[in-house]
Amino acid sequence: MDRIETYSRYRKNETRTSRYTQKTRxxxxxxxxxxxxxGIISAILLVVSIIGLFYxxxxxxxxxxxxxxxxxxxxxxxxxxxxxxxxxxxDGGLVTGLIVGGILSPAVPWYLVMxxxxxxxxxxxxxxxxxxxxxxxAALGLLISATLFTASESWWSGMAMLSPWAVVFLIAxxxxxxxxxxxxxxxxxxxxxxxxxxxxxxxxxxxxxxEALRMPYINAALFLSFFMLTDPPTSPAKxxxxxxFGFFAAIVSGAAFIFFSKLSYxxxxxxxxxxxxxxxxxxxxxxxxxxxxxxxx
Amino acid sequence: xxxxSPKWIALCTxxxxxxxxxxxxxxxxxxxxxxxxxxxxxxxxxxxxxxxDGQNSSNDESPSAKKSTRSTETSRSPSGSSTAKNQSGYKDxxxxxxxxxRIGSVSVSVTIRNxxxxxxxxxxxxxSYPQSEIDQLPSQVKSRQSANVDxxxxxxxxxxxxxxxxxxxxxxxxx
Numbered sequence: 001m002d003r004i005e006t007y008s009r010y011r012k013n014e015t016r017t018s019r020y021t022q023k024t025r026x027x028x029x030x031x032x033x034x035x036x037x038x039g040i041i042s043a044i045l046l047v048v049s050i051i052g053l054f055y056x057x058x059x060x061x062x063x064x065x066x067x068x069x070x071x072x073x074x075x076x077x078x079x080x081x082x083x084x085x086x087x088x089x090x091d092g093g094l095v096t097g098l099i100v101g102g103i104l105s106p107a108v109p110w111y112l113v114m115x116x117x118x119x120x121x122x123x124x125x126x127x128x129x130x131x132x133x134x135x136x137x138a139a140l141g142l143l144i145s146a147t148l149f150t151a152s153e154s155w156w157s158g159m160a161m162l163s164p165w166a167v168v169f170l171i172a173x174x175x176x177x178x179x180x181x182x183x184x185x186x187x188x189x190x191x192x193x194x195x196x197x198x199x200x201x202x203x204x205x206x207x208x209x210x211e212a213l214r215m216p217y218i219n220a221a222l223f224l225s226f227f228m229l230t231d232p233p234t235s236p237a238k239x240x241x242x243x244x245f246g247f248f249a250a251i252v253s254g255a256a257f258i259f260f261s262k263l264s265y266x267x268x269x270x271x272x273x274x275x276x277x278x279x280x281x282x283x284x285x286x287x288x289x290x291x292x293x294x295x296x297x
Numbered sequence: 298x299x300x301x302s303p304k305w306i307a308l309c310t311x312x313x314x315x316x317x318x319x320x321x322x323x324x325x326x327x328x329x330x331x332x333x334x335x336x337x338x339x340x341x342x343x344x345x346x347x348x349x350d351g352q353n354s355s356n357d358e359s360p361s362a363k364k365s366t367r368s369t370e371t372s373r374s375p376s377g378s379s380t381a382k383n384q385s386g387y388k389d390x391x392x393x394x395x396x397x398x399r400i401g402s403v404s405v406s407v408t409i410r411n412x413x414x415x416x417x418x419x420x421x422x423x424x425s426y427p428q429s430e431i432d433q434l435p436s437q438v439k440s441r442q443s444a445n446v447d448x449x450x451x452x453x454x455x456x457x458x459x460x461x462x463x464x465x466x467x468x469x470x471x472x
Contacts, residue, residue: 105426150429152430152452179300184309192309192313192316195313195316195320196320198320198324199316202320203323208423210323211423213317213320213324216401239301262423262424263427
């Protein structure tokens with residue numbers, strides 16, 4: 001009898017302990033996510049998107065935002081299921097959904113929003129260098145969507161539809177995340193090059209160059225530089241590389257604005273810089289392999 | 298990796314600010330002058346003699362063009378009167394106009410024949426929305442003989458730009 005009582009007490013204690021461990025684990029994983037760069041960027045994007053909605057017709061953006069986030073989470077879940085990976089909450093899917101939803105115009109039809117996010121995330125899993133995606137997923141999806149279906153972009157999360165003073169919120173949020181992920185050289189070089197490029201174009205009387213320094217283009221440039229250019233897997237970590245990355249992205253963006261498209265010039269610049277980064281890391285990998293081979297030989 | 302020193306951040310931010318301000322100032326007269334210049338330019342006056350008149354009228358129009366960059370409400374008012382007069386109120390020729398707001402600008406070329414709007418073409422579209430969104434509007438202007446076009450759902454700002462551009466062109470065509 002005593003034995004039975006002791007056993008039942010032991011079982012009860014075990015269940016309590018396991019419940020407590022589960023609770024702590026789940027709490028710590030949520031806390032971990034909130035403190036992680038992706039958690040911080042998600043929170044900042046959410047805040048700037050809420051502020052960015054306050055313009056006439058902006059409330060329609062909520063629908064697209066929710067849809068794009070759900071599509072992002074679902075696409076990553078399906079990819080994890082197909083690849084037989086653990087099915088966790090996809091922070092990458094959340095961030096891509098928030099970025100795409102905040103850039104596409106609220107008037108873009110629901111199926112185009114879903115298409116853009118799905119293409120972004122599918123290509124993220126296909127175009128990879130080792131485990132890292134080569135191109136910024138949101139930028140790639142948006143460029144494809146804009147090229148194939150001329151999907152409208154309003155960059156409303158970048159306060160492009162609000163009064164100019166609202167850009168303060170965007171800059172504050174941007175500084176927070178850039179400081180957290182240590183990407184100041186990249187962002188500052190991009191913005192400096194961007195401003196000087198269009199200043200020189202203005203001095204040379206290149207038509208339309210002034211527009212790149214005004215709303216909504218300047219908001220788009222700020223949004224891209226803070227939240228997309230700094231994406232850790234697709235941008236370099238070393239300072240000298242960050243500087244060239246930012247410079248290259250700004251120059252290509254500027255050239256694309258003048259010669260290619262005013263709708264997706266920033267995306268073109270960012271993707272070109274992503275390509276350059278992938279090329280550099282490939283060369284570094286090759287060098288490292290050669291060094292290893294020489295040593296073992 | 299150690300973080301960038303705050304001094305460097307402050308220095309770079311100041312440089313960005315200065316470059317932005319310089320760029321803004323350098324390009325400002327041009328952005329407001331572009332629509333005015335575009336309006337003043339009657340490219341191919343069908344009757345030849347329109348060129349001079351067009352340039353004169355453009356000088357009068359430039360302030361209104363500046364106003365139209367901020368507000369489409371003020372430029373809507375002439376639309377009613379232009380609709381009333383378009384039977385005989387327009388001079389033959391080809392006129393250009395621009396409309397600009399926070400999402401970019403739209404330029405159009407309006408051709409008047411026998412006092413009527415014969416054709417409307419979008420010559421430039423620098424809005425952050427694709428031009429295809431407002432591609433159907435020129436035919437509406439032609440069929441209605443007026444700048445009162447329907448708002449395109451999801452491209453209201455582009456529609457406003459287009460409407461302002463057509464109004465600017467039509468105001469030059471008035472005798």
